[in-house]
Amino acid sequence: MTTSTPDNDERQDVRRPGELNARELARWGWRQLTSMRTALILLLLLALAAVPGSLIPQDGVDSLKADQWREAHTTLTPIYETLGLFNVYSTPWFAAIYLLLMVSLVGCIIPRCLVYARAMRAQPPATPANLTRLPDSTTYVTDEEPEEVLAAARKALRGYRLRRSTGSTTESPDDSVSAEKGYLREAGNLVFHMSLIIVLVAFALGSLFGYKGGVIVLVGEEYGFANEMSQYDDLKPGSLFAPEDLDEFTFKIDDFHAEWLTTGKGAGTARGFNSKIRYTEGTGEEKAYDLKVNHPLTVGGTDVFLLAHGYAPVITVRDGEGNVSYSGPTIFLPQSQNLLSFGVVKAPYSSPEELGFQGLFYPFEGTVDGEPVNLTGDIGDGSHAMLSLQGFRGDLNLDAGPQSVYSLDTSKAHMMSPDHTGKAFNLRLGESAELPDGLGSISFDDVQQWNRVQISKSPGKEWALLGVSLALVGLLGSLFIRPRRVWVRARRADGGTLVEIAALDRSGGGDTAAVVTGLAETLRGARTHEEN
Amino acid sequence: MTDHTWGVLSNQAITAAGTVYFLALLCAVAEWSAWLSRAKASVAEKELVGAGAAADETETPADAAAAVREQRAALFGRLSLLLTVIAVACHLVALVSRGMAADPNRVPWGNMYEFTISGSFVVAAAYVVLYRRLKLAWMATWVLGFTFVVLMLAVVGLYEPVAPLTEALNSYWLVIHVIAAIIATGAFTLGGIASVAYLLKKRYPDATLLARVPELEALDRVSYRIHAFAFPVWTFGVLISGPIWAHEAWGSYWNWDPKEVWAFITWVVYAGYLHARATAGWKGKKAAIVALVGLATLWFNFIGINYFSSTSQHSYAAPAPTASVVEVVETTR
Ligand code: HEM
Numbered sequence: 001m002t003t004s005t006p007d008n009d010e011r012q013d014v015r016r017p018g019e020l021n022a023r024e025l026a027r028w029g030w031r032q033l034t035s036m037r038t039a040l041i042l043l044l045l046l047a048l049a050a051v052p053g054s055l056i057p058q059d060g061v062d063s064l065k066a067d068q069w070r071e072a073h074t075t076l077t078p079i080y081e082t083l084g085l086f087n088v089y090s091t092p093w094f095a096a097i098y099l100l101l102m103v104s105l106v107g108c109i110i111p112r113c114l115v116y117a118r119a120m121r122a123q124p125p126a127t128p129a130n131l132t133r134l135p136d137s138t139t140y141v142t143d144e145e146p147e148e149v150l151a152a153a154r155k156a157l158r159g160y161r162l163r164r165s166t167g168s169t170t171e172s173p174d175d176s177v178s179a180e181k182g183y184l185r186e187a188g189n190l191v192f193h194m195s196l197i198i199v200l201v202a203f204a205l206g207s208l209f210g211y212k213g214g215v216i217v218l219v220g221e222e223y224g225f226a227n228e229m230s231q232y233d234d235l236k237p238g239s240l241f242a243p244e245d246l247d248e249f250t251f252k253i254d255d256f257h258a259e260w261l262t263t264g265k266g267a268g269t270a271r272g273f274n275s276k277i278r279y280t281e282g283t284g285e286e287k288a289y290d291l292k293v294n295h296p297l298t299v300g301g302t303d304v305f306l307l308a309h310g311y312a313p314v315i316t317v318r319d320g321e322g323n324v325s326y327s328g329p330t331i332f333l334p335q336s337q338n339l340l341s342f343g344v345v346k347a348p349y350s351s352p353e354e355l356g357f358q359g360l361f362y363p364f365e366g367t368v369d370g371e372p373v374n375l376t377g378d379i380g381d382g383s384h385a386m387l388s389l390q391g392f393r394g395d396l397n398l399d400a401g402p403q404s405v406y407s408l409d410t411s412k413a414h415m416m417s418p419d420h421t422g423k424a425f426n427l428r429l430g431e432s433a434e435l436p437d438g439l440g441s442i443s444f445d446d447v448q449q450w451n452r453v454q455i456s457k458s459p460g461k462e463w464a465l466l467g468v469s470l471a472l473v474g475l476l477g478s479l480f481i482r483p484r485r486v487w488v489r490a491r492r493a494d495g496g497t498l499v500e501i502a503a504l505d506r507s508g509g510g511d512t513a514a515v516v517t518g519l520a521e522t523l524r525g526a527r528t529h530e531e532n
Numbered sequence: 533m534t535d536h537t538w539g540v541l542s543n544q545a546i547t548a549a550g551t552v553y554f555l556a557l558l559c560a561v562a563e564w565s566a567w568l569s570r571a572k573a574s575v576a577e578k579e580l581v582g583a584g585a586a587a588d589e590t591e592t593p594a595d596a597a598a599a600v601r602e603q604r605a606a607l608f609g610r611l612s613l614l615l616t617v618i619a620v621a622c623h624l625v626a627l628v629s630r631g632m633a634a635d636p637n638r639v640p641w642g643n644m645y646e647f648t649i650s651g652s653f654v655v656a657a658a659y660v661v662l663y664r665r666l667k668l669a670w671m672a673t674w675v676l677g678f679t680f681v682v683l684m685l686a687v688v689g690l691y692e693p694v695a696p697l698t699e700a701l702n703s704y705w706l707v708i709h710v711i712a713a714i715i716a717t718g719a720f721t722l723g724g725i726a727s728v729a730y731l732l733k734k735r736y737p738d739a740t741l742l743a744r745v746p747e748l749e750a751l752d753r754v755s756y757r758i759h760a761f762a763f764p765v766w767t768f769g770v771l772i773s774g775p776i777w778a779h780e781a782w783g784s785y786w787n788w789d790p791k792e793v794w795a796f797i798t799w800v801v802y803a804g805y806l807h808a809r810a811t812a813g814w815k816g817k818k819a820a821i822v823a824l825v826g827l828a829t830l831w832f833n834f835i836g837i838n839y840f841s842s843t844s845q846h847s848y849a850a851p852a853p854t855a856s857v858v859e860v861v862e863t864t865r
Contacts, residue, residue, distance in 0.1 A: 040807040047800040103576040294703040305783035454783040479760045
């Protein structure tokens with residue numbers, strides 16, 4: 001057993017490393033690493049190391065927040081970057097701790113398994129010479145024959161493993177019963193610790209070979225999604241993920257339905273939403289599915305989740321020559337729970353000048369104190385829907401490099417407003433507005449809906465679940481099975497038979513005194529019963 | 533009954549429970565002080581004996597007074613337990629009617645107010661259930677004091693009107709997950725109380741104030757048994773049902789979300805406690821300290837993270853996550 005007993009550790013501590021040769025040093029190091037004390041310290045260290053990642057925004061959790069943090073703390077950022085504090089859970093120092101813990105675990109568990117395998121076949125130990133010296137023991141005198149008492153004791157100790165009678169050797173004269181139970185405690189403990197390794201490996205597989213991606217898909221027959229790299233809006237692959245790992249499937253969102261809260265604190269927000277989708281796996285046939293929050297679709301090894309929804313106003317821009325320079329549903333991103341949304345229109349191929357718009361979409365606009373506000377995300381029949389856009393003309397700076405479709409670079413453009421009034425272009429559904437100076441027009445034709453879908457693959461998740469479940473079972477065994485040894489000795493003494501009973505609990509959590517008194521009562525009670 | 537009357541009933545039941553807890557606390561304090569005077573009296577008597585006064589066999593007035601005190605202590609003890617049982621019953625009514633007040637009916641843990649009244653319920657209920665088995669009579673003042681204060685804080689500082697659950701919270705895995713989390717939280721708190729008592733008793737073995745508290749070894753065993761119960765429940769709640777639910781709601785079973793991270797930290801620290809108890813040199817005092825560190829991480833996760841971290845997806849912590857949507861802006865740049 002490589003776990004530390006106190007004297008074991010102390011002996012190692014007094015020997016100075018200088019006195020050891022290389023082999024001894026290695027053995028000494030290995031013992032230290034696999035000692036229970038090291039495991040304990042590594043555990044506490046792991047807990048400590050996990051802290052910063054919960055307080056500093058993490059790239060992998062919320063990259064937007066992480067970027068905002070970087071912008072706000074310019075001096076700390078380089079230091080944090082070096083330490084990997086924006087990616088704590090994939091830094092080498094975090095990995096070092098849990099890898100050491102794993103090595104320690106393996107180094108501790110394997111020898112213990114061997115010890116356990118031997119212990120499984122071993123007999124309960126011989127009865128100690130002096131039972132009354134054990135912390136929990138009792139004695140009484142009876143007029144029964146010793147053999148009767150011992151037979152009754154064997155019967156009472158059902159569920160225990162009994163030491164085979166060894167005849168009349170001096171080591172254990174046949175005047176006692178030695179019983180032991182609770183072997184499964186150690187088994188539980190071993191299962192628990194080994195399962196942790198299964199969990200860690202499965203988790204590592206998931207993060208190396210899996211991926212997580214997001215995409216916004218418009219609701220409607222003519223739109224849809226095919227599972228290819230290029231179709232994702234964002235994709236976070238594991239470091240060993242390959243594009244061939246993408247399962248082959250496509251889906252379309254036929255219909256979307258949301259249920260709106262009309263009263264209370266959350267009024268104007270959606271309580272529930274679901275989408276009717278049709279999907280095709282590989283070259284198979286098309287199937288229907290009801291996609292909702294908490295109700296993902298699984299295709300092959302890939303899971304498809306409905307995360308969010310929003311509106312895409314259909315907008316058409318005509319340029320000064322009357323040509324359509326922009327047209328189609330435009331995804332607006334929700335700014336608040338009631339789906340007041342922000343979006344951008346870019347029409348760079350307009351002539352004579354490039355045109356751009358940015359602004360808000362109100363699903364249900366109402367006026368409070370002269371200010372337009374959005375009352376609810378439920379668009380109803382659309383009669384209160386409103387687009388409120390600022391217009392820009394000139395250079396949209398598209399040559400400067402890739403731009404987000406959700407933001408407009410206005411650094412080289414000029415604002416324009418209806419008839420130079422300085423106001424925004426406010427359009428109700430079906431309305432259109434002329435741009436100033438004959439630059440063209442913009443119209444708000446229709447509203448469509450979109451879903452934000454998350455698509456992910458985490459290989460090994462079944463193994464992880466199996467691992468933790470096994471760990472839990474093992475844990476229950478290791479915490480609640482009480483390893484216990486009980487001895488009964490019966491000897492002739494003056495005036496009758498002297499019976500000694502003692503018990504020992506090796507877990508240190510059990511109540512052995514109660515076991516001893518209970519057994520004594522049973523043995524004496526059996527006797528009284530027979531007499532009556 | 534309408535939702536509104538259920539809501540009113542819930543609030544009234546909480547007030548009633550708080551009042552009765554307070555009365556039970558008064559009785560427990562009375563019992564405690566009876567013990568105190570007994571402990572003082574026995575010290576005084578010992579001093580007398582030590583000074584050479586004749587300790588004869590006949591009943592002295594001091595003995596008679598001690599018997600009366602003992603009776604009084606036992607009476608207050610029983611009264612306190614009875615009141616605690618009544619308060620726990622009121623508390624339960626408050627929880628159930630809180631769930632009935634929502635439309636649709638639901639489990640009463642959608643926000644911090646509800647989680648707090650549920651968690652303190654579990655502390656008090658676990659105390660009542662384990663009262664006999666683990667001989668917890670000495671804990672009355674501690675548990676009642678804790679429950680009363682937490683309940684009052686919840687009512688004064690955290691109260692929110694009944695509201696429906698957001699969509700992601702509307703899942704039976706959530707029910708299972710949160711039941712486990714609440715039970716474990718209550719049990720860890722109870723175990724933590726035993727550990728605090730252990731540390732105090734270790735530091736001041738002769739303090740008369742602690743005369744009511746059991747011996748160190750018994751305290752250590754009670755604390756271990758409660759923790760040994762709570763740890764698997766927490767394991768189930770945080771590492772099994774939590775990830776299953778996260779997988780269904782957010783698409784991946786482990787997200788390193790701050791709440792998850794702290795639940796993991798708590799788990800690791802309590803595993804450390806179990807190891808410490810089995811490690812020479814860490815048994816006893818250090819193990820008790822590790823257990824309290826675990827309790828601190830548990831409560832920090834529950835209260836602190838909601839205030840300090842804005843990235844948590846656990847939606848009773850912050851306004852609903854639009855972050856996942858806005859993310860697109862950033863990544864397609
Ligand atoms: C992720 C890391 C680990 C966790 C969560 C963990 C958890 C536990 C738990 C909960 C127990 C309690 C069982 C009991 O009280 O009987 C335990 C016991 C034990 N652990 Fe670990 N453990 C971990 C790592 C290790 C490592 C690395 C070692 C090896 C050095 C180790 C060695 C032991 C031993 C020897 C026991 C038995 C204690 C006893 O007999 O009471 N553990 N572990």
